[in-house]
Amino acid sequence: MSDNTQKKDILKVNHLPVLTWYRDKLNDVEMEVSEATIEAIAKASHPAYLVKPQFPAEMKVTEGVSPAELLKGYEAEGMEIKREEYVAGKYPMYQEQVFPTGMGADIDRLIVKTGVPARVMELPANVKIKDPVYLHYTYPTGAEDIDTTLIRIGEGSEITIIQYMDSEHGATNGFAGTQTRVVLGKNAKLHLIKVQCLPGKFVYFNDMGCRMDDSSEFTYTELSLGAGDSYLGTYIDQIGKESKFRADLGFVSTEGSMMDLNYTDVFRGVKSEGVMRFNGVMLEGSYKASRETLDFRKGAIGAVGDEEENVLLLGKSVVNKTIPMILGEEEKVNGRHAASSGRISDEMLFYMETRGIDECAAREMMIRSNISRVSRLIPNGEIRAAAEAYVDRIFSECDGNCVTCPGGRH
Amino acid sequence: MTDIARKDTPIDIDEGDSGILLEDVERGLYDFKDEEREEDFFKVDEGLTEEIVREISETKHDPEWMLDFRLKSLKIYNELKVPKWGPPIDGLDMEKIVTYVRPKTDMKASWEDVPEDIKNAFDKLGIPQAERESLGGVGAQYDSELVYHNVREDVAKQGVIYTDMESALTGEFEEMVREHFMKLVPPTDHKFAALHGAVWSGGSFVYVPPGVKVDIPLQSYFRLNAPGAGQFEHTLIIVSEGADVHFIEGCSAPKYNVANLHAGCVELFVGKNAHLRYSTIENWSKNMYNLNTKRAICEEGGTVEWISGSFGSHESYLYPTSILKGDNSHAEFTGVTFAGKGQNLDTGARMVHIGKGTSSFIDTKSICKSGGISTYRSSVEIRSTAEGSKASVNCGSLMLDSISRSDTVPAMDIRTDKADVGHEAKIGKIDDEAVFYLMSRGIREADARAMIVSGFANPVSKELPLEYAAEMNNLIKLEMEQG
Numbered sequence: 001m002s003d004n005t006q007k008k009d010i011l012k013v014n015h016l017p018v019l020t021w022y023r024d025k026l027n028d029v030e031m032e033v034s035e036a037t038i039e040a041i042a043k044a045s046h047p048a049y050l051v052k053p054q055f056p057a058e059m060k061v062t063e064g065v066s067p068a069e070l071l072k073g074y075e076a077e078g079m080e081i082k083r084e085e086y087v088a089g090k091y092p093m094y095q096e097q098v099f100p101t102g103m104g105a106d107i108d109r110l111i112v113k114t115g116v117p118a119r120v121m122e123l124p125a126n127v128k129i130k131d132p133v134y135l136h137y138t139y140p141t142g143a144e145d146i147d148t149t150l151i152r153i154g155e156g157s158e159i160t161i162i163q164y165m166d167s168e169h170g171a172t173n174g175f176a177g178t179q180t181r182v183v184l185g186k187n188a189k190l191h192l193i194k195v196q197c198l199p200g201k202f203v204y205f206n207d208m209g210c211r212m213d214d215s216s217e218f219t220y221t222e223l224s225l226g227a228g229d230s231y232l233g234t235y236i237d238q239i240g241k242e243s244k245f246r247a248d249l250g251f252v253s254t255e256g257s258m259m260d261l262n263y264t265d266v267f268r269g270v271k272s273e274g275v276m277r278f279n280g281v282m283l284e285g286s287y288k289a290s291r292e293t294l295d296f297r298k299g300a301i302g303a304v305g306d307e308e309e310n311v312l313l314l315g316k317s318v319v320n321k322t323i324p325m326i327l328g329e330e331e332k333v334n335g336r337h338a339a340s341s342g343r344i345s346d347e348m349l350f351y352m353e354t355r356g357i358d359e360c361a362a363r364e365m366m367i368r369s370n371i372s373r374v375s376r377l378i379p380n381g382e383i384r385a386a387a388e389a390y391v392d393r394i395f396s397e398c399d400g401n402c403v404t405c406p407g408g409r410h
Numbered sequence: 411m412t413d414i415a416r417k418d419t420p421i422d423i424d425e426g427d428s429g430i431l432l433e434d435v436e437r438g439l440y441d442f443k444d445e446e447r448e449e450d451f452f453k454v455d456e457g458l459t460e461e462i463v464r465e466i467s468e469t470k471h472d473p474e475w476m477l478d479f480r481l482k483s484l485k486i487y488n489e490l491k492v493p494k495w496g497p498p499i500d501g502l503d504m505e506k507i508v509t510y511v512r513p514k515t516d517m518k519a520s521w522e523d524v525p526e527d528i529k530n531a532f533d534k535l536g537i538p539q540a541e542r543e544s545l546g547g548v549g550a551q552y553d554s555e556l557v558y559h560n561v562r563e564d565v566a567k568q569g570v571i572y573t574d575m576e577s578a579l580t581g582e583f584e585e586m587v588r589e590h591f592m593k594l595v596p597p598t599d600h601k602f603a604a605l606h607g608a609v610w611s612g613g614s615f616v617y618v619p620p621g622v623k624v625d626i627p628l629q630s631y632f633r634l635n636a637p638g639a640g641q642f643e644h645t646l647i648i649v650s651e652g653a654d655v656h657f658i659e660g661c662s663a664p665k666y667n668v669a670n671l672h673a674g675c676v677e678l679f680v681g682k683n684a685h686l687r688y689s690t691i692e693n694w695s696k697n698m699y700n701l702n703t704k705r706a707i708c709e710e711g712g713t714v715e716w717i718s719g720s721f722g723s724h725e726s727y728l729y730p731t732s733i734l735k736g737d738n739s740h741a742e743f744t745g746v747t748f749a750g751k752g753q754n755l756d757t758g759a760r761m762v763h764i765g766k767g768t769s770s771f772i773d774t775k776s777i778c779k780s781g782g783i784s785t786y787r788s789s790v791e792i793r794s795t796a797e798g799s800k801a802s803v804n805c806g807s808l809m810l811d812s813i814s815r816s817d818t819v820p821a822m823d824i825r826t827d828k829a830d831v832g833h834e835a836k837i838g839k840i841d842d843e844a845v846f847y848l849m850s851r852g853i854r855e856a857d858a859r860a861m862i863v864s865g866f867a868n869p870v871s872k873e874l875p876l877e878y879a880a881e882m883n884n885l886i887k888l889e890m891e892q893g
Contacts, residue, residue: 019495024789024821027495282827296837298812313827317794323821328837331809335837339822342830 007035009113011106013205014233014262017293017327026289026323029260031205031231033110037175040144041114048145049176051136058127059159064117067148071108074099099181101209102233102262107179111148118148121161125154125185132160132193132380139167139198143174151192155185155213162193164383165204173201181209184216186240191219193378197390198226200254205231214240214269221377224251224259225390232261238272238303245274250374252367253286254394255315264293267303267333276307279374281367283394284315294335295327303330307337312344312370314363364395453511456638458504460484463608466510470611471580475588483597483607490601497725497754497783502699507671508639509609550631565624570655571617572628575644578615587615590646594677594705594733602673602701602727606642610675613643618653620681627656627689632674634661634694640671647677649684651709656687661694661722669724670698678706680714682736687715689874691882694722696752701727710736710765717873718745720757721885729787731760734768734796746775746870748886749782749814758787758820763796763829772803775867778814779890786818790831797828807837808866810859860890
């Protein structure tokens with residue numbers, strides 16, 4: 001792992017789609033990756049920490065695809081046509097990647113530099129898989145890993161994929177990253193679930209990109225519960241008409257942790273719909289910066305976008321930054337975003353107390369309900385239970401101090 | 411990120427016989443221009459050099475410290491870069507901007523004494539009439555200097571000082587000016603604040619003594635008539651403890667086919683339990699780069715209210731900032747922006763909560779049409795000290811066609827759990843059913859649409875004095891009829 005004396009690569013990730021005041025420090029974020037980490041990832045055999053995945057017979061899975069070849073492949077598929085649109089777009093938008101992801105081109109460069117081979121998962125047309133595909137990554141202490149996946153869901157097919165990241169017992173620190181690109185064919189449906197329960201000294205990144213064809217549906221559930229530093233980027237390109245996207249992100253930021261996220265939903269297709277919901281809890285001494293963008297491009301007639309963030313703040317020294325943006329170059333759209341940030345209201349606490357629930361228990365209940373808005377969307381009972389157990393651990397590690405109550409002990 | 415696609419659009423002018431023919435004839439109320447005879451005006455050379463700054467300072471009889479301030483600001487200006495986050499301003503060539511143009515007349519206290527050509531200009535804008543009917547005091551700036559200033563006797567008797575900045579600076583209020591001048595907006599704030607510090611000229615100084623409530627508004631009107639010129643007026647308002655005042659500023663200019671620049675600066679000091687309302691109807695011509703900076707600071711229990719209508723300019727950067735320093739201080743920003751053909755208006759507000767129990771409210775409406783670009787940009791900052799604070803942001807955008815663009819870029823930075831912050835934004839089009847309903851009542855479609863847009867902007871117009879609300883609605887109607 002890196003320390004201050006090591007050489008580092010400074011990656012600029014999670015770019016805001018349009019720039020704003022420099023002093024807000026929201027235009028992007030720097031992510032440090034040490035040369036030693038890059039070297040370790042390059043030398044490792046991949047997939048390094050994926051625990052015996054079971055893929056359905058109908059799904060074609062190819063391991064060991066060169067990341068550079070994969071990127072060239074996107075160009076060969078004509079995706080660069082869309083890039084021209086971006087460049088020619090109105091001031092000041094510019095997207096460097098052929099197949100954009102939320103964290104941006106520097107993650108592609110990191111992956112090419114480490115040479116981490118990609119996994120390509122392809123589901124042919126008109127196949128409906130009932131049971132979720134389960135990708136479980138278990139990291140030991142000191143793990144340094146990136147996992148790259150391209151998922152193609154053929155026309156009319158349906159599937160649920162769960163990526164679950166946890167650690168071996170006693171693990172404390174490490175570097176874990178995932179990059180996932182998704183291509184959804186016409187009428188295809190994907191529910192992708194990512195649950196991250198890593199120890200507090202892990203650095204974690206999750207870079208996502210998705211292209212959606214006509215009438216496709218993408219449901220994305222992300223639960224980010226652990227890791228000291230986490231970077232989450234998601235870029236959805238609703239190219240097809242009447243495509244539907246829904247994202248639910250739940251997070252808990254613990255003391256000393258840093259979370260930086262960037263969600264962008266681009267509406268291009270006629271009557272495309274997008275909904276993004278962010279529910280989080282921030283404990284004493286945590287930091288979170290979020291960029292949430294609804295981007296209506298010309299031609300997205302009848303598109304509807306709705307985005308909302310609710311963050312519970314439970315600590316004096318929290319830093320909660322948010323920039324929820326709506327970009328519009330199409331007249332006939334409806335876009336809405338809302339954000340609220342604050343404490344649990346005194347009225348609510350008083351109500352709970354009148355029902356015999358003490359303040360501490362009431363706060364814990366509110367926090368759990370905030371997270372369960374997202375965890376209940378996980379169809380796998382075991383993973384849902386594991387996520388809830390992780391939240392239990394956060395409370396149990398408070399060592400007599402009440403982490404849910406500002407100021408500590410009750 | 412890169413600025414590869416970041417190109418300024420040319421100023422959209424139809425060339426006529428004179429080469430400076432107006433494009434929008436209907437805008438005649440604001441676009442009229444009187445011939446300026448060279449011999450009636452003093453102006454410095456184009457561009458920005460130390461010699462020019464010294465010349466301005468000497469012409470204005472600055473005290474020594476102000477000359478030093480100007481020169482330091484010039485140095486900062488030369489060191490700072492043009493920001494890349496806002497509308498592109500590569501069409502603005504500072505080498506071609508005349509930073510100081512002064513009519514060869516002293517400031518007059520009687521309207522009759524103002525030179526005929528200048529008086530005509532303001533008469534057409536209705537300024538003296540407004541003074542007679544509804545204002546407590548009026549300042550009228552023509553190019554770089556105030557040409558007229560007057561305060562009603564009853565207002566002056568209350569101890570209210572309302573004068574031009576030069577008189578304040580060189581008279582008995584020099585120390586007060588020195589204590590406050592560019593303390594809220596230091597020249598290091600950004601490149602155009604530094605430019606302002608170097609070449610500022612004109613503007614108003616207002617001092618309201620403790621406990622004094624001024625019942626009728628004070629107003630300054632800024633007219634930039636010279637082609638290729640800049641206007642850099644400085645407005646400094648000090649509202650003492652428990653005092654109350656409403657200040658209105660209006661701006662306009664005729665349209666030329668060369669860039670004009672406005673880089674004014676407004677600094678508002680709101681004392682304990684004082685109240686200040688600052689209203690602006692900005693209607694610069696569409697060759698204007700409006701790079702204006704406005705900032706207020708509120709002491710305990712103080713309130714500042716910004717009412718802002720932005721209609722003119724080729725490009726605008728305008729984000730009035732409220733610093734809520736004192737406990738239980740309060741700020742509101744209510745604004746409407748209308749971006750039409752050839753306009754890129756980047757407007758919004760900033761709220762900085764420092765004191766306990768502070769509260770702020772932002773309510774904005776953006777409208778774009780005929781290829782106009784409207785960006786709402788804001789920031790709400792709740793510092794860790796601002797326990798018990800509340801902030802609410804509400805922004806709505808209305809797009810009237812698909813060749814225009816509307817963006818909302820609101821940031822929030824919250825550093826205490828003991829604060830409640832809410833934000834809501836919407837973007838959409840005019841409701842067809844509402845248009846249909848109005849048409850079924852015999853209203854023309856164009857009128858129905860204008861009516862709906864006026865209703866959308868109503869939160870701003872209802873906060874303005876009647877005659878200004880009417881002016882704003884006329885501007886909306888004018889914009890709706892064009893393009």
